[in-house]
Amino acid sequence: MSIGKTVEMRMPLLRDMLPVAVGCAEQTARAFGFGKEEQLSLSLAVEEVFAFLAEKANGDETLQLAWRHGGYYLETACISPPRALPTKVFNMTARLALEDEDSLADMGLLLAARKVDHFKIGREKDGGMGIYLTLEKRYPQAAPESGTVIPDSGFGLSPHGREEMKRFARLATTCYRDAAPAFCRFPGKLVDMVSSGEYDAVLALDDKGNIGGGFLWGYNGKMAEGYGPYIFSGQDGLAAVLVEGALEKLARTGVLCLIIRQPTRQIPAAYFEPLGEFNSLAPDGTPQGHTALYRQIEEDNGMTVFTHPHIESFIRERYKSLALPRQLRPTVYEGERRLPDSAISTHVDRLQTTATLSILVAGDDVQDNLAKHIAALRNEGIKNIFFELNLGKAEEVQLVPAVLGAGFKPRLILPWAGCGDLAVFSHSGGE
Amino acid sequence: MSAQAAMLGNLVPAHIRNISAYIPSKPDDVLREMYKCRQLYRLNNNENALGPTSQAMEAIKKFAPRTAAIYPSGDAYHLCHRLAERFGHSPEAFLVGNGANEVIAFVIKAFCQPGDNIITAEKTFAVYEWVAEFSGFEARLIPLRDYGFDAENMLRAIDEYTKILFICNPNNPTGTYWSEEKLRAFLDRVDGRQIVVLDEAYAEFVEAPDFPDGMKLLHEYPNLIVFRTFSKMYGLAALRIGYLAGNPAVVDIIRRTCVVYSVNALAQTAALATLEDNGEHVAATRRMVSAAKAYLHAELTAMGLFHLAGEGNYMMIRLPVSDTMIYRKLMQQGFMVRTMTGFRFPNHIRVTMNTLPVMEGFIGALKSVLPGL
Numbered sequence: 001m002s003i004g005k006t007v008e009m010r011m012p013l014l015r016d017m018l019p020v021a022v023g024c025a026e027q028t029a030r031a032f033g034f035g036k037e038e039q040l041s042l043s044l045a046v047e048e049v050f051a052f053l054a055e056k057a058n059g060d061e062t063l064q065l066a067w068r069h070g071g072y073y074l075e076t077a078c079i080s081p082p083r084a085l086p087t088k089v090f091n092m093t094a095r096l097a098l099e100d101e102d103s104l105a106d107m108g109l110l111l112a113a114r115k116v117d118h119f120k121i122g123r124e125k126d127g128g129m130g131i132y133l134t135l136e137k138r139y140p141q142a143a144p145e146s147g148t149v150i151p152d153s154g155f156g157l158s159p160h161g162r163e164e165m166k167r168f169a170r171l172a173t174t175c176y177r178d179a180a181p182a183f184c185r186f187p188g189k190l191v192d193m194v195s196s197g198e199y200d201a202v203l204a205l206d207d208k209g210n211i212g213g214g215f216l217w218g219y220n221g222k223m224a225e226g227y228g229p230y231i232f233s234g235q236d237g238l239a240a241v242l243v244e245g246a247l248e249k250l251a252r253t254g255v256l257c258l259i260i261r262q263p264t265r266q267i268p269a270a271y272f273e274p275l276g277e278f279n280s281l282a283p284d285g286t287p288q289g290h291t292a293l294y295r296q297i298e299e300d301n302g303m304t305v306f307t308h309p310h311i312e313s314f315i316r317e318r319y320k321s322l323a324l325p326r327q328l329r330p331t332v333y334e335g336e337r338r339l340p341d342s343a344i345s346t347h348v349d350r351l352q353t354t355a356t357l358s359i360l361v362a363g364d365d366v367q368d369n370l371a372k373h374i375a376a377l378r379n380e381g382i383k384n385i386f387f388e389l390n391l392g393k394a395e396e397v398q399l400v401p402a403v404l405g406a407g408f409k410p411r412l413i414l415p416w417a418g419c420g421d422l423a424v425f426s427h428s429g430g431e
Numbered sequence: 432m433s434a435q436a437a438m439l440g441n442l443v444p445a446h447i448r449n450i451s452a453y454i455p456s457k458p459d460d461v462l463r464e465m466y467k468c469r470q471l472y473r474l475n476n477n478e479n480a481l482g483p484t485s486q487a488m489e490a491i492k493k494f495a496p497r498t499a500a501i502y503p504s505g506d507a508y509h510l511c512h513r514l515a516e517r518f519g520h521s522p523e524a525f526l527v528g529n530g531a532n533e534v535i536a537f538v539i540k541a542f543c544q545p546g547d548n549i550i551t552a553e554k555t556f557a558v559y560e561w562v563a564e565f566s567g568f569e570a571r572l573i574p575l576r577d578y579g580f581d582a583e584n585m586l587r588a589i590d591e592y593t594k595i596l597f598i599c600n601p602n603n604p605t606g607t608y609w610s611e612e613k614l615r616a617f618l619d620r621v622d623g624r625q626i627v628v629l630d631e632a633y634a635e636f637v638e639a640p641d642f643p644d645g646m647k648l649l650h651e652y653p654n655l656i657v658f659r660t661f662s663k664m665y666g667l668a669a670l671r672i673g674y675l676a677g678n679p680a681v682v683d684i685i686r687r688t689c690v691v692y693s694v695n696a697l698a699q700t701a702a703l704a705t706l707e708d709n710g711e712h713v714a715a716t717r718r719m720v721s722a723a724k725a726y727l728h729a730e731l732t733a734m735g736l737f738h739l740a741g742e743g744n745y746m747m748i749r750l751p752v753s754d755t756m757i758y759r760k761l762m763q764q765g766f767m768v769r770t771m772t773g774f775r776f777p778n779h780i781r782v783t784m785n786t787l788p789v790m791e792g793f794i795g796a797l798k799s800v801l802p803g804l
Contacts, residue, residue: 006441197449247777252557254451271777273756296755299770301457302465323759325465 002032003071003196010064013057013080021065022047025076032069034137041115042135046076048112049131053080064128071196072189073117076133120345120360139186145170152234155212157245158205162191168203168214172230178283179264181216181227182351193218202245204238215242217250217258222416224250224297226260229267240268247271250297256416258295271295273322276412278426281383283353292412300324305391305420306331308400311410315391315423318413326421333398342366344373354384362395367402374406374427385427392420446567453561456767468765472789475769476668477603477633477745480785481719483666483701484712490704494697503696507674510699513706514674518646523679526686527702529693531632531660531673535597536562538656538675540688542594542626543568550588551597552580554605554775556630559597578739579607582617595626600643601633604774604781606741611643623654626681631657632673633743635664635713636720642742646676653678656685661698663744664716665705670698720744723784730794734801744784747771752802754780760800766793 007028011017025046029039046065053063057080064079113119118134145167160168166187172180183189193199198219204212212233217226229242250258259275260267272293282288302325307315309330319326342363347356355377357370370387377385387408390396408425415421456462459471482488504510507527515522528534539549539562548569551559555575563570571593573584580598589596598617601608609617614629621627629645645657660673672694675685724740731738737749750757754770757780761768771779782793 244777247772248775251773251775251777252560270751271753273753295753296759297772298454299456299755299758301462323756323763325467325759325762327465 002069003192004069005032006066006068007031008064008066010062013054013061013063014059015051015054018047018050018054021050021063024065025067028067029074029135032067032074034074034135038074038135038137042074042076042133045112045115045133045135046078048115049078049133052112053078057081070134070198072139072192073134073136076116076135078131078133079128080131081128121343137189137192139189139192141185142166142170142173142187144174146174150210150212150232150234151206154206154208155204155210155233155235155238155241156206157202157241160201160203160205164203164205164209164211165191165194165201168201168211168230171211171232172214172228175232176230176264178351179262180230182349185351190216200249202242202249204233204235204242213238213242215246217246219253219255220417222254222256223414224255224258226258226263228260228264230264231266239266240271243268243271247295247297253297256296256298256300258297259414259417260293260295262290263293267293275322275414276318278411278424280352280354280426283351283383285383292414294322294415296415300415302326303392303420304329306394306397307391308332308397310400310404311423314410315413322413322415324415329394331394331397333401338395339363340365342369344369346373346377348377348380348382350382352384353382354386355382356386356388358388359390359396359399362399366399367405370402370406370408387425387427388414388418389423389425390418390420391423392418444567447565450561450565462762462767466759466762468763470765471762471767472765472785472792473767474783474785474789474793475767475781477663477743477781477783478668479664479666479716479744480783480789481666481712481716484705484708486704486707487665487667487701490700491697494700498696501696502692503694503699505691507694507699507702510674510702513703514676517706518676520646520649520676521679524649524676524682525674526676526682526689527672527674527694527699528689529673529695529698530662530671531630531658531675532558532562533690533693534658534673534675534685535559535628536566537685537689538595538626538628539563539566539568541685547592547594548590549595549597550585550593552585552599552602555580555597555599556603556632557774559599559628559630575602575605575607577607578602578605578741580609582609582613586617586620589621589625593625595628596621597628597630599630599632600645601637601742603633603743604745604747604769604771604776604779605739606743606745606747607739608637608639608642608742610639610641612641614643614648618648618652618655621654623652626654626656627652628656628658632660632663634659636717636744637742638717639742649676649678653681656681661702661705664713665702665708667698667701667705670695670701672698672702716744719786720784722787723790726787726790727782727784727794734798745781746784747776747779747781750778750780750801752778754778757797757800761793761796764796764799766796768793 022043026039026043029042061081066077068075116133117136120132169184169187169190172184201214201216203214213231215228217224229239231238272295275292275294277291279289304327307328342365343360345358345360407428409428410423411426412424413421463471510527511522511525514525535558548571549563550571553572553574560570571588573581631645656675656677658675662668728740739747754772758770769781771781
């Protein structure tokens, strides 16, 4: 199995080396089991990034390339010496002006961003600059599970194999429709997600191999994000068995907490704390309310978070209600130098017609940039738009006036969900 | 992932890459500040609220500061000799470590090699499992039966690669224990093929007549190793000192993996003085624990809360809500308990027995933070 394996290379950042980088990208994608379409997408993206960086290099610089096989995705890291990046091309709203030469020079990065599923940039600890391209594997969509009669008793937690996981995915999609996570529509993908170690699950099986229910979670730094519990049997107490099983599996993993943004109605409340309520629109436009739930796994010994005066009362009230020990450190923007152009990360769940925005690069134009993103998303029919703000990053918290100015309102705090806690805002236009 | 991080990551073995560091709780002054409480009662680590023995306290007071410049005895020479007298074994049968946690690592390092496994319970003291896993060995975790170690399924899990079986007696956190009869039957069935570690960290708290004394079984079972600590009953947790005892030939093998000079001079001095106690300290502590358990049992029963009041100076309580939430709310009132989700008992807390006024304060705080009580 090549999951988790990495292919790495260092090469001179010279245009002559471009075929080497592109060839390696394509061969790596093929060796890791990705299809022709994905191989082509990745090699084109790497070609564009390489060409962009080589154009700006001084002739004796080195590029590090690394490809990591994540099972259901392939991540490419391109690490080069530090230089100013045209951050605006990382926005989903970026457009090129054909009459503008600078804009054309940035076209390669824009094309690369469009060729892969996720694109991000970051500053490395050694000062280098990293461009990360993530390409997801394509999977066939499953047909609904029909005619399955699930018994009302006899279920218990049990080890499961790939076939049980695929059947669980089909049942979850069939029984919960839009309320099941989008990845459940692709059972093969769910199997690879769990095999990668980035996701995990507990399933309740009976001795005939029927699936009574299941609970899923994904690991995200110190937080696990839960989905479910999905219950297919009428057996009493099955949801609590699944949640206890999940918590016991999460114990001793180092994960600090489990968050469920949209729990199912079978969730056993005694194991969780409400984080707050928010409203959204279902894909058919029906208004729906949600209570996000929180479960701490380890003892919380506190941390310091940044806060802005415009949201301080909200932050204080939330921490008080959750009895979370936090030292608040106020911060405001006071004219210090920052980049003119911001970059905003956009994650779209088309099934739920929901988009989540977050700051990739803090810049002066963030309010306008947010407004453009909101307009573009509304234009695409996205009904629910959320914004996530890292309370552990002062430069992000200083953007609060712009975030509020763009029409967002604070709704929740997700403890330990980002660099420290995350504040979640919803856009008022969607409710 | 950065390319640089990926390259450095290649230096890290897979079994280390996949585990997280244990993060201990912050110091009391920081916690008081964070939780805005004036006092903090530590009911989380099963420490002895009565402190060390009077002899140990006197020895600590008399410890000459200038001797801090001198290395301690590298193998706790005097302490091993004193332990040998007390328990009727040779000094070579003892190995002293920087807390019992250190001797756990010594034993695993001495006997396990790649591909080997250890067997213990799924819901017990975590360090056996942690040390095995961060050392690259499989930890086979057997579910408890009726809150106790399941001898039959532990024996069934043994294969040709099993090197060590760890038994926590009494079990932390459930307080269940194996009687001498049950332990002997288990050892007879292992029949010397594997090392059996009997962790008796809380043995001095146990008053049950059928509770086994591992030290007395060492002559009969050369594959048996007993762990003891000065951190619990004897109140020297801050000094970090514990030991193992076993057949001298087995201990000689373990000694090859141990870090000499890891036990400081003050700890050795205090431990030696502890052994001069005539039993008063143990008796007083047992009285305190017994009174606290009786009080808590009555209160928790009245509150309708399921609890396990087995052996040891602790009690495990099932809550109708999240244990980690109650932890934070109790911290605000100055009571620090141990959440049990980390022990794979979600919605349970473990509480260390303390003096009655502290227990009364704890019950008052618990009533105020539990909804509907």
